[in-house]
Amino acid sequence: MKKEMQVGIIGYGFMGHWHAEHMPQTKGITVAAVCDVDENKREEASQKGYRSYKDYRELLQDNSVDTVLVSAPNHLHKEMVIEAAKAGKNIICEKPAALNVQEFDEMVRVAGECKVQLEVHQNRRFDADFRCVKEALNNRTLGKVFTIGSRFFGANGLVHDWHRFPEYGGGMIYDWGVHLIDQMLDLNLGKVVSVSANVHNVINPEVDDYFNAMFQFDNGLSYVIETGTYLLYPLPRWYVAGDTGTLIIKSMLDDAELYRSGSHVEKLPDSVLETKAGPTRAMAKRAEEELVKQVLPTGKPEWQMFYENYSAALNGGADLAVTNAQVREVLQLMEAVRLSGRKHASVDLK
Ligand SMILES: NC(=O)c1ccc[n+]([C@@H]2O[C@H](COP(=O)([O-])OP(=O)(O)OC[C@H]3O[C@@H](n4cnc5c(N)ncnc54)[C@H](O)[C@@H]3O)[C@@H](O)[C@H]2O)c1
Structure with missing residues (x-):
């Protein structure tokens, strides 16, 4: 049976809100809980019907949450991902995954040992x-x-x-x-x-x-x-x-604007561009009729593809779109x- 995702968001700021809005648009994903150190954010989350927590470790003890989304500031990613993995949660972590390659290697190692799915949100x-x-x-x-x-x-x-x-x-x-x-x-x-x-x-x-x-x-x-x-x-x-x-x-x-030349350079007559710095032949412009512009x-x-792929990978139906090896290379x-x-x-x- 397809695993549904009950998500807990850690860090309910700009990106936490973005995920809370976009994730549930994928079938089988529900946002269940939110954690933020900011009282106003917790209050807002409660009003929206999410269980809310001040300390992320409390959220990790919530047994109904099976997937954690880390959207707290960058320096907290390593600690939060490692603790989430140890709590047996699958994880989506915001970019940059970590502050350096060494931190990321540790996160990947622990996620592997705990047999949880870790993917970094390289949404662009x-x-x-x-x-x-x-x-x-x-x-x-x-x-x-x-x-x-x-x-x-x-x-x-x-x-x-x-x-x-x-x-x-x-x-x-x-x-x-x-x-x-x-x-x-x-x-x-x-x-x-x-x-x-x-x-x-x-x-x-x-x-x-x-x-x-x-x-x-x-x-x-x-x-x-x-x-x-x-x-x-x-x-x-x-x-x-x-x-x-x-x-x-x-x-x-x-x-996008795509420019092509109407004819090959060999067929063009020599021309001269007069500039305030004097004439130039090498930098002469192509005549308007020699330039073909196409709008693409x-x-x-297609941001939804990220969540759909994550869910499919969890169910054994796809490979992760953003692999940890790729993220490591980016950090390098x-x-x-x-x-x-x-x-x-x-x-x-x-
Ligand atoms: N993928 C993207 O397009 C994209 C865009 C913007 C930000 N981001 C990433 O998302 C992450 C969050 O950035 P943001 O712009 O949402 O920042 P933000 O400041 O708007 O939100 C961060 C939230 O985390 C909370 N927080 C801080 N410490 C916490 C803790 N110990 N426990 C729980 N909550 C805590 C803050 O109160 C705040 O609400 C960063 O890693 C950032 O790089 C990604």
């Missing part, structure tokens, strides 16, 4: 913009791709709440870097052989609020990830260039980004 694999890029790459829509840019910029500057403090696992590498690196690996582009990164505290003295990283692949592809909270004019969310086309997605609100709708996010690359940023030099990963 199910985003509409990312899925559109993935499909274009899988279909070889752009020919041989030589460079990819994945960027996400905020302009408000301030990193919010506990994200401001290193001891809570704050900063942009933990917050967005983890998603953007996970997406890169999920594209199965080859093996990353080196990373060269810049990590900055632009206006937040305690934690990184900007980084860029250039990942080199064994097949020659380069992949740039850049994100920060104080960039006052955004570059496109995605920029993917191949030898038969260029794809951009300006923002996560936009559809990015569709809808995050550490390489930090190391490269500290050394002001590239890090060899061969």
Whole structure:
């Protein structure tokens, strides 16, 4: 008989609410209990009909809860996941899974010993913009791709709440870097052989609020990830260039734009672009009629797939979509980004 999931959410903040709303949309999943140290959050949870607990260990003793969702601040993930596993609960843990690879290895080891299912919520694999890029790459829509840019910029500057403090696992590498690196690996582009990164505290003295990283692949592809909270004019969310086309997605609100050339370069007459810095032939623009633009709708996010897959895996009907080996690799690359940023030099990963 199919196992139904009775979920207990630990940390009923921004993401705890998100899960409480989205999880029950998957058949067989019920949110039964909530734990938060904040009295107002517990009061709200009780009013919504969830059993509520102040200490997460009390929630772990609730025998009707079989699955725990950890959406507390990052520095608490390791302890909460390990205790949940020891209590025999299956676990979904928010990203970043842990503060480092060592912590994550311990979490995976204990989950394995306790024979519980542990999956990290790397939900941005199910985003509409990312899925559109993935499909274009899988279909070889752009020919041989030589460079990819994945960027996400905020302009408000301030990193919010506990994200401001290193001891809570704050900063942009933990917050967005983890998603953007996970997406890169999920594209199965080859093996990353080196990373060269810049990590900055632009206006937040305690934690990184900007980084860029250039990942080199064994097949020659380069992949740039850049994100920060104080960039006052955004570059496109995605920029993917191949030898038969260029794809951009300006923002996560936009559809994809695919540009192709109407004729091959050999057939074009020489032309000159006059600029304020003088004329150039190499950088001359293609005539409008020589450029074919196609709009590829990015569709809808498929966040529900995560829960459906988790439930199916629990029932032996699927492999987990986000494997612990993949999460480990993401954490390794995050550490390489930090190391490269500290050394002001590239890090060899061969
Ligand atoms: N996957 C995503 O897209 C995504 C988006 C945002 C945040 N997150 C992750 O979700 C987690 C939570 O982030 P958030 O933005 O919801 O933070 P938040 O501050 O909004 O919520 C955290 C909640 O945990 C509670 N809490 C703190 N210590 C606790 C403890 N010891 N026991 C029980 N509750 C405790 C806080 O009171 C708060 O309500 C983080 O790991 C974050 O990285 C993931």
